Amino acid sequence: MKKYLIPFLLTVLGTASCSVDNYNEAYPVTFAHRGCWIENFIPENSVDGVTMAARYGYPTIECDVKFTLDSVLVLMHDGTINRTMRNASDYSPIEEKVKVKETDFNTLRNNYIFASDTISCRKCIPTFAEFMDACEREGIKPILHCDIYEGYIAASERLGSNWIAFTEDYELCKRVRALDSDVLILYSPKKHLYGLSAAQLIEKLDSIGGSCGISSMHYPLMRKTVCDSLRAAGYTTQSSIFPAPHEMEAISNGAEIILSDFCWFPMEGDKPTVSFDCTDSVSIERTWPREEFACMTINISCTGHYTLSVNGSDKVYDINNGGEEIRLGYRIYNTEPSVSVVPAEDSPGCSIDRFRLNIYRK
Numbered sequence: 001m002k003k004y005l006i007p008f009l010l011t012v013l014g015t016a017s018c019s020v021d022n023y024n025e026a027y028p029v030t031f032a033h034r035g036c037w038i039e040n041f042i043p044e045n046s047v048d049g050v051t052m053a054a055r056y057g058y059p060t061i062e063c064d065v066k067f068t069l070d071s072v073l074v075l076m077h078d079g080t081i082n083r084t085m086r087n088a089s090d091y092s093p094i095e096e097k098v099k100v101k102e103t104d105f106n107t108l109r110n111n112y113i114f115a116s117d118t119i120s121c122r123k124c125i126p127t128f129a130e131f132m133d134a135c136e137r138e139g140i141k142p143i144l145h146c147d148i149y150e151g152y153i154a155a156s157e158r159l160g161s162n163w164i165a166f167t168e169d170y171e172l173c174k175r176v177r178a179l180d181s182d183v184l185i186l187y188s189p190k191k192h193l194y195g196l197s198a199a200q201l202i203e204k205l206d207s208i209g210g211s212c213g214i215s216s217m218h219y220p221l222m223r224k225t226v227c228d229s230l231r232a233a234g235y236t237t238q239s240s241i242f243p244a245p246h247e248m249e250a251i252s253n254g255a256e257i258i259l260s261d262f263c264w265f266p267m268e269g270d271k272p273t274v275s276f277d278c279t280d281s282v283s284i285e286r287t288w289p290r291e292e293f294a295c296m297t298i299n300i301s302c303t304g305h306y307t308l309s310v311n312g313s314d315k316v317y318d319i320n321n322g323g324e325e326i327r328l329g330y331r332i333y334n335t336e337p338s339v340s341v342v343p344a345e346d347s348p349g350c351s352i353d354r355f356r357l358n359i360y361r362k
Helices: 004-015 047-056 105-111 126-139 147-160 168-180 197-206 224-232 246-253
Strands: 029-032 060-067 073-075 085-087 112-114 141-145 165-167 184-189 213-216 236-240 257-260 274-279 284-287 292-304 308-309 315-319 326-335 339-343 351-361
Touching: 029 047, 047 060, 047 126, 047 326, 060 126, 060 315, 073 126, 073 147, 126 141, 126 147, 141 224, 147 168, 147 246, 147 274, 165 168, 168 184, 168 197, 197 213, 197 224, 213 224, 213 257, 213 326, 224 236, 224 246, 236 246, 246 257, 274 284, 284 351, 292 339, 339 351
Parallel strands: 029 060, 029 257, 060 141, 141 165, 165 184, 184 213, 213 236, 236 257
Antiparallel strands: 060 073, 085 112, 274 351, 284 339, 292 326, 292 351, 308 315, 308 339
């Protein structure tokens, strides 16, 4: 039996909506990818990433779970620890490949630490149990990216139904549903299934049953016709790690959940500390004082062809959609927030119909 995901998400995660008059269309819910990591500071898949996610107000964070050689569940995205960790003895790079599944837990725990420019963040690999401890402490719902059934058993025993399953393994989705009739399951079709139609995706979700939906990094699976069809059938869509500027398309197409390294949208009750409005203008170029921890949302509709640059040249968008409102959101760390909205070359008669920027200090 299908369950309608929009009410489910609003109940569990809180209503995500813009608090500004004339900009009251609901935002998608944002999940922090591999925890709320910050390059050279907060490591991915770390307990510190849970704490930082709470600071930014994320309702849910994704984690990756692996088995060690002696069957301890730990957090790590890659099959090896080399990219994200260093030798504990002298903080040197790890020369030999250290595979999680071929290394016992005590060796991983005692010999290696996370790479970070901040010494206090150079901690050992966390167990899944420690990660769940942190999520409970911070009031955050974990989304478990895991192909290990035992990981879901551990989540169910510890958290009841207060977690989310996320896997490419279709048969595992059905096993998780048998384990828990209420937990949200996000199925991510593998590459050879990217050509599935909306009807075929719905058929697969019907077989899983309960609260479930599609998650994908593949743009065609997040196209508007698919998002609309899944929503009409009572299912949800999650765009996974869409880089700028492509997350704009996923949001416009109707993705209800954004899993991202940088995206952020306010939940109900969030109030901006800085607001900027502009209407009937040809261009906008503004910079605000540096923010150590903050978030920013942009709502914009334009006539004509525009280029939008956010925080310097880091994220650049091409806007040429006939005046449809675009919604964007960002997590900010130690940055001077800035926007540049200028007509594209050889594009006369352009106008910014309305523009609203909000900064939320964290």
